[in-house]
Amino acid sequence: xxxxxxxxxxxxxxxxxxxxxxxxxxxxxxxxxxxxxxxxxxxxxxxxxxxxxxxxxxxxxxxxxxxxxxxxxxxxxxxxxxxxxxxxxxxxxxxxxxxxxxxxxxxxxxxxxxxxxxxxxxxxxxxxxxxxxxxxxxxxxxxxxxxxxxxxxxxxxxxxxxxxxxxxxxxxxxxxxxxxxxxxxxxxxxxxxxxxxxxxxxxxxxxxxxxx
Numbered sequence: 001x002x003x004x005x006x007x008x009x010x011x012x013x014x015x016x017x018x019x020x021x022x023x024x025x026x027x028x029x030x031x032x033x034x035x036x037x038x039x040x041x042x043x044x045x046x047x048x049x050x051x052x053x054x055x056x057x058x059x060x061x062x063x064x065x066x067x068x069x070x071x072x073x074x075x076x077x078x079x080x081x082x083x084x085x086x087x088x089x090x091x092x093x094x095x096x097x098x099x100x101x102x103x104x105x106x107x108x109x110x111x112x113x114x115x116x117x118x119x120x121x122x123x124x125x126x127x128x129x130x131x132x133x134x135x136x137x138x139x140x141x142x143x144x145x146x147x148x149x150x151x152x153x154x155x156x157x158x159x160x161x162x163x164x165x166x167x168x169x170x171x172x173x174x175x176x177x178x179x180x181x182x183x184x185x186x187x188x189x190x191x192x193x194x195x196x197x198x199x200x201x202x203x204x205x206x207x208x209x210x211x212x
Contacts, residue, residue, distance in 0.1 A: 048086030055086025077159025164198030
């Protein structure tokens, strides 16, 4: 797999010209990936992280490579909290972009994925809620301001359509829809693929995913 060229270690990994993946091993609960694309005069973020300390660390590292091209847009792959809670740290100058479906489901997903304040209420999630909740308190997670679609050849940020080394969380069936999504990702032809969780891979990683 192409992932062998990109060690699975925390931090920024350049996967193309002016394109980076931020990896968060081990890819388990609350440990998701993100991305950065640097343009002429501005840059955009692909997803945030689950809590504020992790997102602060990521944004500080990204700031070192966006000198002269600060973040102006953040693209959300989907609405789960481990990919959105950290947007609390983005300034008002950063637009938040998402597909229309992500924007519609954002409030519900944000509410169940991770509490924003410590709580003793029983959660549908595990006890990890309390552990993460105390680290995500702050301003409300801002909603997306625009919707868009933009498949890009050369590299692909798959969000939680793809887990490498783990089983995707299927919130709603049928699972055939997910397999069809995997086929669609392969058809895009991007040689470098950043999953929502796990190491950087290639189309073979997508093909293997439904069988693992």
